[in-house]
Amino acid sequence: MNHFAATPEPPYYAVIFTSTRTAGDHGYETMAETMLELASRQPGFLGFESARAAVGISVSYWADLESIRRWKHDVAHRKAQRRGREDWYLDYRVRIAKVEYDYSM
């Protein structure tokens, strides 16, 4: 499996989601998989990278701000966001950023 998102030439957008979790799963892993599956079928979705230690960092990549806005307001995703605030996250930050250039090893 390739852990790097196969993003196209910039410009494109990144949503940097940084979070700290509550203790225990509470259905989190299943929902996270479902949301990634659902996100990856949205128009404008380009890729996803994720890691967790003391803090979790997930970066999703999108073609444009409109795709990000549409996914944010998706009904199933809104339910997951609410559960996130209630059950899964102690705290989080969301940063929406325009990728201007990139390079590889």
Next chain:
Amino acid sequence: MNHFAATPEPPYYAVIFTSTRTAGDHGYETMAETMLELASRQPGFLGFESARAAVGISVSYWADLESIRRWKHDVAHRKAQRRGREDWYLDYRVRIAKVEYDYSM
């Protein structure tokens, strides 16, 4: 300890560094700490967030592109970058992105 970078109001810049590691440490942890210490004293440095699972994601935040460019060309950092390519990383991606807006839980 707060694991979230205390970034100011956007706009500012994010450098998203995604990597896969070689097996073993090879001096990586010590150098990573030294580089973070050094980066945090650079003009324009705003903060840092990092996590590693199958993939590692480190995001550093900067005031502007000039600060990022200057840090990229720092002599000690260039040595670390070379060791990174030779010893520590199987592969990596670097994405430079302008944070346009952000929000919290």
